[in-house]
Amino acid sequence: MESSIKVRTGIPGLDSILSGGFREGKTIVLSGPPGSGKTTFGMQYLYVGAKDFDEPVVYVTLAESPREIKNDFKMYGWDIQKLIDDGKMLIIDARPFKMEEGFVELDDSLYRGETLPFMHLTQLIVSSIKRIGAKRLVVDSLTVLAMQYANKFYVRQGLQGMLQALEDRHCTSILISESNSTERIPTEWYVASGIILLNHSQRENAMERTLQVLKMRGVRHSEQIYPIKLSDTGLQLVHPKLTP
Template identity: 65%
Template sequence: MSTTYTKVKTGIPGLDSIISGGLKQGRSIVVSGPPGSGKTTLGLQFLYKGAKDFDEPGVYITLSQNINEIKNDCKMYGWDFDDLVSKDKILMIDARPFKISEESIGKDDSLYRGEQMPFEHLTKLILSSIKRIEAKRIVIDSITILEMQYDDEFYTRQGLQGLVQALENYGVTSILLSEIVEDNKIPPEWFVSSGVIQLRHSRKQDTMERSLQVTKLRGVRHSDQIHPIELSEDGLHIMHPRLTP
């Protein structure tokens, strides 16, 4: 297996060491997990560290949460997204299908335009955002919101394939967040992406334990083990697997 590819450091302590020093540049990686497993934190940490420490501008697309809420949540880790946004190092885009305005909820047709699966519109929005700040990193949170609009898995997979192909053609390294609820169902984004990282959480006595496992990473040597996640004051830390007697 070749190791001569350009590596993109995630900036997440402990993660790069289990993926041969970094992600493969220009590839799309799915990060899947249930609610509360740390998906959004991982995606935002990837963008923040990329812009701040590695001079790699990034675009964050939210399909589920208010941008101001996201930025306020990030302050608990010491991440000042407003500063990076003002310097055109980060672009944060609210692409939610529904917006709350004046105590009412209405459909936002600026992106969706009445279509069930607006992959084409979303792709155009992302590509124009890439050009605007010369982005090197992209995070979409979450791709599941788009998939839920279609019953036919063929059309879902076709739309995902076009989105992933467009991103990889532009050479940006992308993280697509994916919500997993059913353990026995493999989501379509796993098939079209270059890599899959699974996040999990479980209850142990009175605490929640989070963990990470790299399930697939094409062309990159990686650990197959389940690694505990520690959530500290500066974000996620990926730990060595615990040794059991």
């Protein structure tokens, strides 16, 4: 039977337009151009889940090093290292051609500097979820992952396998992807249960960021475009009808 349990997002104002949050065990694609707030959204979802809701989390990075990630989010007062030390967060360093020791023990048979096979990455993620009993996961980003493979059908198959494995573990996941107005509909949009689109535009002397829920299967949700802002504590929706 499909789960009706809701997972709170940790983003002030967002749960109000999602009838309480994400559906447990489902996968959501978070898409947008560079600078729209995707990585902050993803880490905030994990950090609040681990710190406030006592839910172990996994972060898969294909772009920044774990050290950079921990340093970047100190500006919000987020102590990523403490969550790692407490066994509430695990960072998988899956950057192409480089793995950083001390975050996830890697089997050399899975990765020796060549392209990481999709199935092996999925196995690594699942084993990490099992290790700490993770309830939340973020992959940042699918775009970097897909760039390693010329065969788009292989990518789609790999994504479908990954999503099925995540749902089998009842892990509520966010897959981050880059998007722009000139490309075709990304593969991940077809296979995910939900799609949240972040965007930004220049208004006078400031950048205005926005959020829109394009799809969320099984969840009543608003289709409006909402302003969002980055404060000294993270990201939040800005709307007079919403209370953080």
